Amino acid sequence: MRLFHLSDLHIGKRVNEFSMIEDQKYILERILDLAEKEMPDGVILAGDIYDKQIPSAEAVQVFDEFITKLAERKFPVFVISGNHDSAERLAFGGRLLNSRGIYLSPVYDGTVMKIPIADQYGTVWIHLLPFIRPAAVRRVFEDESDLITDVQSAVRAVISHMEIDPNERNILVAHQFVTGASRCESEDIQVGGLDNIDASVFEAFDYTALGHIHSPQNVGKGMVRYCGTPLKYSFSETDQEKTITVVEMEEKGMLKIRLLPLKPFRDMRKLRGTYMELTARSFYRDMNCEDYIQVTLTDEDDVPDGLQKLRVIYPNIMQLLYDNQRTRASSQIDAVQDVEEKTELELFREFYELQNNQPMMKQQEEFAEKLIREIKE
Structure with missing residues (x-):
């Protein structure tokens, strides 16, 4: 059998x-x-x-x-x-x-x-x-x-x-x-x-x-x-x-x-490096650039329109993250202050933006705020 x-x-x-x-x-x-x-x-x-x-x-x-x-x-x-x-x-x-x-x-x-x-x-x-x-x-x-x-x-x-x-x-x-x-x-x-x-x-x-x-x-x-x-x-x-x-x-x-x-049509992968490293032809020449990608940029300064620029090479970027001194310091501060200083809506808004790479719409915020209020009541 x-x-x-x-x-x-x-x-x-x-x-x-x-x-x-x-x-x-x-x-x-x-x-x-x-x-x-x-x-x-x-x-x-x-x-x-x-x-x-x-x-x-x-x-x-x-x-x-x-x-x-x-x-x-x-x-x-x-x-x-x-x-x-x-x-x-x-x-x-x-x-x-x-x-x-x-x-x-x-x-x-x-x-x-x-x-x-x-x-x-x-x-x-x-x-x-x-x-x-x-x-x-x-x-x-x-x-x-x-x-x-x-x-x-x-x-x-x-x-x-x-x-x-x-x-x-x-x-x-x-x-x-x-x-x-x-x-x-x-x-x-x-x-x-x-x-x-x-x-x-x-x-x-x-x-x-x-x-x-x-x-x-x-x-x-x-x-x-x-x-x-x-x-x-x-x-x-x-x-x-x-x-x-x-x-x-x-x-x-x-x-x-x-x-x-099982070999997929598009794989899911993570890329990490500076903007110049990831856009160098020698870096992506032998790579399937159509894969679904999470990019972590290590540049100390944010790259203006970095997501759109990178999508010229990697059209299916799902997430763009930064890992540098500023983001690491921010993470450490947030880890201490989040619960005490941020409202439930602020925390949910940040979570939504992290998951979707875009801010919540006004209608979504109003719905989330109503839901949080009902739960607390």
């Missing part, structure tokens, strides 16, 4: 106001190419198919084309919803698509959809658990609501009610945060670790195919794995190699993991 494990496509995502849709179309075509070469028995998509609960028409078309091409090639596809998806929207038409080998996890109602796949060693059961929150589980299991206090107890309750044959091979597809996993800047984080789950929750499964964390990694003692995103979505991921996780199962207890590298 050979399966592709993918997650966190985030179709329709924008990074620093740059649309990633063309890059996503490209990488999905590369995944199709690798599927034709490897001929997997199925493709797992472990949540966050879209970047928004109400995806754009273009994002829906991109995903529709991807799963249609997989279905045309007779590759079964196993899809769950993530925290960025609308479970109801993603599940639409699921019962019709089952006949084409496209299995979409329904909205959780107390049962977890499971699909059998047979090979020479018997049956592999693939269990599709969409992203869940404690409130949804408490509604289903009212008699146990007092015991369901956090995400871990919610997932544990869900698994305890699942039909799992320990004599068969079982794969769980889920979208949660397992304690100990390494995060990236592009992920959603709940304050205080409220979304944490211990890997021991999944010990009933031969393999747990996880989504939610963008860095590929194993967690816990058993075969619990995040495959990571197929593309880089933040500059904290520049040193990562994005891959497809290939899961190969033989008889029960025999499982291997392989990685297939």
